[in-house]
Amino acid sequence: MSPARTAEGGTASGAAHPVTLRDAYRVRMRRAALTLCGLAVAALLGPAGTAVAAPRPRLVALSSVDSTIIQDIRYATPHNFTGRVVPGYQAPLCLLTAPAARALHRVQQNLTRRGYSLKVYDCYRPQRAVDRFVAWSRDSGDRTMKAEFYPEVDKSRLFDKGYIARRSGHSRGSTVDLTIVKLPAPPTRTYRPGEPLASCYAPRAQRFPDASIDMGTGFDCFDERAHTLDPRITGTAHADRLWLKRLMEKAGFTGIPEEWWHFTYRREPYPDTYFDVPVSPASAMT
Template sequence: MRRAAFVLCGLVVAALLAPAGTAAGAPRPRFVALSSVDSTIIQDIRYATPHNFTGRVVPGYQAPLCLLTAPAAQALHRLQQSLTRRGYSLKVYDCYRPQRAVDRFVAWSGDSGDHAMKAEFYPEVDKSRLFDEGYIARRSGHSRGGTVDLTIVKLPAAPTRAYRPGEPLASCYAPRAQRFPDASIDMGTGFDCFDERAHTLDPRITGTAHADRLWLKRLMEGAGFTGIPEEWWHFTYRREPYPDTYFDVPVSPASATRAAGTTPRSRPPAHSPVGALATWRRTGR
């Protein structure tokens, strides 16, 4: 009896320590590439580049690719159809995020010697407080495949230049003309701004930027997503297929399944990050 109890205890501990999404009986994720559902949605997958708060390509991002569950991708496709008729487009910064990337964020937050990207992404917050203040967490809805970070751009979208590691950084809440150019309509801050100014209803964000945030919020809620008060760019599909499972497959073309019942729309512009994905496939970079 004692041995059986010991074995049972060991199994429970092993299950608790198992990587998210890999435990026995966990469903295999069925993610689609957003570009296979709607190739006109612009992609700027920041964690597949050094232009993010860590300053490096994040582990698990093997390609600049947006992966989502099919229902979430199809909801964005329907919204994109409406937006393009009005002369605008969605632009996604992050979609499915592997658990290993989340683990890297946690480890980075504890590295007191790395402040390479502070001037842009967290100019007024002490790095040691990022975890306690909720900017970094051990689990993310992104790892379930139903959460997306995104903005709106006016068409025709201006090309987004490549970030040059080591270049001078502008604060994420500096005036729009001074921030890193990414063609977004004015949202008051850039993406991944670790500051209260990124809160959707922060009172310091007024005028056009305030109106643009509320427009994005209304559009996404109407498409079936729910936002969070702390990040104007963050939305989760309400009827997500994997509400309790956190996956750790890499972001790569091999992790995507074929999107059934959808037809990609027109070819993306050559300058867009989606077009860059085709180059990545040819060159391996």
């Protein structure tokens, strides 16, 4: 009859390589360490295994790549669809991955030769800002900015219509919202909370003045008129949208049909990672 096996796989009779209490302790500690490691990895994964919060992306300040591109970072001000400065925007700063910033520089060189400039509304967006958008959408009582940004859409339907999502390509660092302005561009005046609001699809002269060429709607217009090829947008506004689209695609960006201002650099460095570092000078690489 063979010797009895111990719980850790040795023999009770002192056969070769018996497992001592010290050996068993080491095995248990190794297993515990592996379990903790697995839990740490899982904590960085979303429901489908996609990383959602890596600690520090490699981002650059757009101004360090091209200081001539105009910045009007709306979520660092109360002039956005929430009516408040959005959490995570500690400075009115455009941060992007270096390849996306260099691609924008190429677009800017093309435009400045013609007397125009890019103007960016939003660049990298931390996940905490996206979370704030989700919470805002559930607050049915807060309609402060409805008259400008979503005059014909019930707030409860913003998710269904795709205007707000729980994750945004902006959080990957290579997506940008932008327009074109004629040079010399007048400075954008400060929005005064509580001032009368004009619909985002009102005639250009009636909308909030931000020096953009005529794109048919303002930025962040939650309306089908903001779709790049909406048939109601004709003439100069239609031509201006297509001009922006061609310029961005030539530089390696891809737009989306629903928002004329939204573009993602195709060869983005972090295609599956959503970051949550704040928008601040400290988050930029030096």
